[in-house]
Amino acid sequence: xxxxxxxxxxxxxxxxxxxxxxxxxxxxxxxxxxxxxxxxxxxxxxxxxxxxxxxxxxxxxxxxxxxxxxxxxxxxxxxxxxxxxxxxxxxxxxxxxxxxxxxxxxxxxxxxxxxxxxxxxxxxxxxxxxxxxxxxxxxxxxxxxxxxxxxxxxxxxxxxxxxxxxxxxxxxxxxxxxxxxxxxxxxxxxxxxxxxxxxxxxxxxxxxxxxxxxxxxxxxxxxxxxxxxxxxxxxxxxxxxxxxxxxxxxxxxxxxxxxxxxxxxxxxxxxxxxxxxxxxxxxxxxxxxxxxxxxxxxxxxxxxxxxxxxxxxxxxxxxxxxxxxxxxxxxxxxxxxxxxxxxxxxxxxxxxxxxxxxxxxxxxxxxxxxxxxxxxxxxxxxxxxxxxxxxxxxxx
Ligand code: NAD
Ligand code: MG
Numbered sequence: 001x002x003x004x005x006x007x008x009x010x011x012x013x014x015x016x017x018x019x020x021x022x023x024x025x026x027x028x029x030x031x032x033x034x035x036x037x038x039x040x041x042x043x044x045x046x047x048x049x050x051x052x053x054x055x056x057x058x059x060x061x062x063x064x065x066x067x068x069x070x071x072x073x074x075x076x077x078x079x080x081x082x083x084x085x086x087x088x089x090x091x092x093x094x095x096x097x098x099x100x101x102x103x104x105x106x107x108x109x110x111x112x113x114x115x116x117x118x119x120x121x122x123x124x125x126x127x128x129x130x131x132x133x134x135x136x137x138x139x140x141x142x143x144x145x146x147x148x149x150x151x152x153x154x155x156x157x158x159x160x161x162x163x164x165x166x167x168x169x170x171x172x173x174x175x176x177x178x179x180x181x182x183x184x185x186x187x188x189x190x191x192x193x194x195x196x197x198x199x200x201x202x203x204x205x206x207x208x209x210x211x212x213x214x215x216x217x218x219x220x221x222x223x224x225x226x227x228x229x230x231x232x233x234x235x236x237x238x239x240x241x242x243x244x245x246x247x248x249x250x251x252x253x254x255x256x257x258x259x260x261x262x263x264x265x266x267x268x269x270x271x272x273x274x275x276x277x278x279x280x281x282x283x284x285x286x287x288x289x290x291x292x293x294x295x296x297x298x299x300x301x302x303x304x305x306x307x308x309x310x311x312x313x314x315x316x317x318x319x320x321x322x323x324x325x326x327x328x329x330x331x332x333x334x335x336x337x338x339x340x341x342x343x344x345x346x347x348x349x350x351x352x353x354x355x356x357x358x359x360x361x362x363x364x365x366x367x368x369x370x371x372x373x374x375x376x377x378x379x380x381x382x383x384x385x386x387x388x389x390x391x392x393x394x395x396x
Contacts, residue, residue: 005033005095006281007055009087009111010102012037012044014212015125015151018273019100020047022281022289030281033096036087036103036111039063045070048078055090057081087111092118098281100151101126104214105337106379109133113372116140116148123280125151127231128337132330133375134234148235149280154180154228155235156276157254157267162236164284170238178238179256179264180228181248182307183208185220188249192311198350200343208251208271217340218314221353222307226318230329233322240322245315247305252294270294313354317361327378328366334382335360342390352395359395360386 006023010016016037023030034055037044041063048056048071056071056078058064064082071078081090091099091111099115100123101108108126113133115122117140124130129137141148150156158180163173170178186205187195204216211219218224229243254276256266269275270292278289309316314336321328339356342348348356360382369375389395 001029003027003029003031004097005031007034007036007091007093007096007099007115008032008102009036009091009100009108010104010126011035011047012040013102013104014210015102015273015277016100019102019277019281020051022274022278022287023051025290026287029287034090034093036090038103038107041067045074048076049074052076053078054095055079055081055093057086057090059083084110088114091115091120094118097121098123100277100280101129102151104128104212106132106334109375110372113137113140116146117144119144119146121147121149123149123151123277125277127152127227128333130231130234131227131333132379133369133372134230134329135369136372136375138234149283150231150235151273151276151280152228152231153271153273153276154255155232156279157181158232158236158257160267160279161255161257161265166236170236170242174260175238175242175257176260177258178232178236178243179246179258179266180225180232180243181246181251181253181255182222182225183219183251184247184249184305184307185222187220188247196349196351200346203343203350207249209273213344214337214340217343217353218336220350221314222312223314223318223336223340223353223357225307225312226315227333229315229318230322240319245307247307249303249305250299250301252299252302268294314357317354317357321361321366324366326366326368327375328361330369330375330378331364331366331382332357332361334379335386338383338386338390348390356386356389356395359389 032051032053035053036057038059061082064080068080091114098121101112102125105128112129203220251271253266258264272291274289275291321332335357339353
């Protein structure tokens with residue numbers, strides 16, 4: 001068996017670490033070719049010592065110089081690079097056939113697009129890529145023969161529950177609805193009046209999943225589910241009406257597909273991202289992922305609820321921008337990244353996140369998605385406005 005080289009974008013994050021754990025379990029099949037991270041130099045150095053990648057990429061020059069020195073002293077051959085251009089170049093190198101896209105937020109767009117344009121197997125965790133530039137990205141995948149495999153647990157479950165030739169169209173495959181499950185986050189049953197006081201620590205304490213801080217806050221506002229509705233729409237070419245969010249607090253059913261004959265096919269499992277990661281890495285085969293087998297007797301029951309669009313305004317905003325199209329999703333995504341960062345810094349209240357997102361959307365007209373430059377311009381403008389609104393406290 002040939003060993004496949006994998007580039008991991010965001011290797012020091014939650015998905016990155018889980019990816020390296022699956023690679024570690026299968027040295028006969030996979031090798032970490034390049035490891036890319038923002039600034040956690042100690043963690044990246046440890047990963048370099050263990051996985052001996054050809055490349056390590058950091059955000060800035062000073063940290064990269066430090067890492068390069070440590071790698072040399074440790075006798076490693078790893079070439080250390082820095083910056084967005086390096087990320088883009090490394091993502092397209094021919095030696096790696098797969099790229100795990102696990103950077104958080106808009107920062108992952110350019111390298112992930114580069115991987116698609118280089119025709120890689122793109123394992124996509126970084127959902128913001130599809131939210132910002134779904135049309136461009138899906139076009140690049142088709143044009144350059146990339147193989148797109150969803151890592152987001154819901155989308156991976158939908159992918160597993162669809163026929164292999166689903167690209168001929170949802171209706172042609174007899175699909176009636178995509179049932180996108182959501183845990184409802186930590187505040188599903190908290191009184192609305194108490195939500196204003198929520199702290200970052202409370203918002204990041206997800207009941208079922210351990211994740212990075214941005215996606216944890218997005219789960220608490222259900223913005224995450226909204227971004228996932230948009231992600232599903234692009235991945236499976238499904239209109240918004242076909243995507244039904246189902247609140248399922250146990251996070252055992254990771255999502256399901258409802259067919260015209262009354263069948264519902266679902267994928268179940270323990271909430272451990274190594275399952276969808278391993279599936280994306282090995283597809284169409286399956287490999288061990290180190291995940292506990294599901295014990296249905298221990299789980300005993302599964303519950304379901306309709307989503308509450310009043311409580312979770314961000315979910316409604318996501319459906320709105322999906323219907324509006326063009327740069328509207330990129331504007332919402334950018335406003336939300338600013339809002340979440342400000343909330344985590346204690347400068348914006350929890351309910352302020354949805355209010356700010358709404359205000360930015362109302363103030364900025366969306367244009368056509370167009371080119372990457374158009375998307376990045378819409379993203380930058382939304383960030384500027386969101387930052388100004390927070391500083392001036394001019395949003396309701
Ligand atoms: P995280 O915060 O734990 O990790 C983010 C990673 O991205 C880190 O390695 C960080 O160094 C890197 N990074 C951030 N900014 C960067 C930049 N400008 N340049 C280079 N690298 C940068 O996040 P996470 O929870 O692992 O999530 C990663 C992505 O996967 C997100 O888009 C998230 O929505 C998605 N996702 C995560 C989970 C999960 O269980 N954690 C599940 C589904 C989808
Ligand atoms: Mg998900």
